[in-house]
Amino acid sequence: MSVHPHNSLFDAIIDRRQSGSIKWSKYTNQDILPMWIADSDFKVPTEITDALHQRVEHGIFGYSHAPERLTQLIVERMATRFNWQIEPEWVVYLPGLVCGINLCVRAFTDDDQGVVTPKPIYPPFMSSIKLAKRTLSTIPVTLQNQRWLPDLQRTELAVNTTLMLLCNPLNPGGTVYRQQELEQTLDFAEQHDLLVCADEIHSDLILDKSATHIPFASLNEQAAQRSVTLIAPSKTFNIAGLGASMAIIPNPELRRRFIRTKLGIVPDVNALAYTAAQAAYEHGETWLMHQTEYLRENRDLLTTAINAMPYLKLHPIEATYLAWIDASALPVQNPHTFFERAGIGMSPGADFGNKQFIRLNFACSRTILEEAITRMETAIARLESTAN
Structure with a gap:
């Protein structure tokens, strides 16, 4: 080759x-x-390492807030890459995407409530439910026309299930959800009144030239209002060790609950992670x-x-x-x-x-x-x- x-x-x-x-x-x-x-x-x-060198040369690494430029880049990126119009205040920064999954489980379910997830699935989906001691329901992932897809028709929800964990693109399997498949997922969520936590960390890594990533929350206003979308530059640009991830939460009440659950438990993103993320999105x-x-x-x-x-x-x-x-x-x-x-x-x-x-x-x-x-x-x- x-x-x-x-x-x-x-x-x-x-x-x-x-x-x-x-x-x-x-x-x-x-x-x-x-x-x-x-x-x-x-x-x-090289733009990422150059930006990190420049930030290190400053020599002071106190508490940091997210650069406004980084938030602006995320807003622009969602619009240009995915045709999704978001507002800057929807963005909540996290020191890793996995803690975002765990925060969703803790923020949006009570002790007597349950979570539904595809299976097989990325291990933190299962562990987040187990660690929070929530009831688990699974959506069997089956092969459909050479593509791994959750089979919603074969899903039985436990009583009082209130949250769905969605992985798009799917890990493992590498499936990119098409518009109709996402609409079916939304129908299922509306039918059972589920909030949807969408892990979209691999959305920049689309290999099939006929496939396009569609954020679940971009489907319509109904999807947006029941969703938390988790993204990060970590897989895309190989900066996972720095820890910069984002939750995009259009619904103000869900956003308040998410931030309240985060307080005092999840640390802020560090200065070098912000620097790397901004350089990645600006120049990568x-x-x-x-x-x-x-x-x-x-x-x-x-x-x-x-x-x-x-x-x-x-x-x-x-x-x-x-x-x-x-x-x-x-x-x-x-x-x-x-x-x-x-x-x-x-x-x-x-x-x-x-x-x-x-x-x-x-x-x-x-x-x-x-x-x-x-x-x-x-x-x-x-x-x-x-x-x-």
């Missing part, structure tokens, strides 16, 4: 083992490629365009390779850099352990709700991805020869 000149940044292999990286320190002194937690191995745009579009193309090529390489292997199946990935691989035909007890022993450290499907799957992070240099594919092919060939 040809490598374009602009891809040299993404082809670079940067040693992260001594950087305190959670991803890379998991397999210290082991020959295992870390392809699990969702951060990329790509160096951020060209870099993002190149990254998206690189991820698209990685996805295509991986999909072709996986579907040529016995036992494994990978359905189309419309968004994210996370491959949800069906290993249910693999004649082993634990697919995650099997591939880990072969030198590929993926996320176990059990963490998401289906132990027959594995999730592979392909936001890495093509060289590392090709090595991972080779290791998978070798492990399966060895398994086949043993079986025969």
Whole structure:
């Protein structure tokens, strides 16, 4: 596969083992490629590091508030990228998106109330409900025309369920909801009087050229008034370790409840995170365009390779850099352990709700991805020869 000149940044292999990286320190002194937690191995745009250097040179790091320019950039970004008109006062800053999910559960449900979430799903969805000791209902995620989608028709809600957790694009699975699918989700929410917490952190990482991200809250005023939308530049620009996320809450009463629940428990965003987020949103579009193309090529390489292997199946990935691989035909007890022993450290499907799957992070240099594919092919060939 040809490598374009602009891809040299993404082809670079940067040693992260001594950087305190959670991803890379998991397999210290082991020959295992870390392809699990969702951060990329790509160096951020130079505009972000330049802005951070400039801020560090100032030398004082006291309490900080969100720059007005950052809020303005978010308003502009929602309008230009997603055709969603928001107001600056709707934006609430958070030091991470996961705490936003947990805040929604705590702010919008009482002890005797429940939460409904798709399953399989990103693990913090399930843990936020468990930690708050709320009643759990699940929406089964099934394969529909080669796309992973929550099946609302097969969903049974527990009594007194008041909140839905929505993940768009879907993690795992990489599905981008279409307009009609979001409208069906809104109908379901209205029918059961559910507030909707929409995790839209992967909305900038759309790989399918025929798909467009539509924020749930942008559907109409009814959707907006029952919604909290969670976004962040963290996955998009690989700055998750700095911790800058945003909740967009049009309904003033929901916004008050959310902020009240946050007070005294969730810290403010730090100064460097604000700096990085502003630089990313102001100057990162060209870099993002190149990254998206690189991820698209990685996805295509991986999909072709996986579907040529016995036992494994990978359905189309419309968004994210996370491959949800069906290993249910693999004649082993634990697919995650099997591939880990072969030198590929993926996320176990059990963490998401289906132990027959594995999730592979392909936001890495093509060289590392090709090595991972080779290791998978070798492990399966060895398994086949043993079986025969």
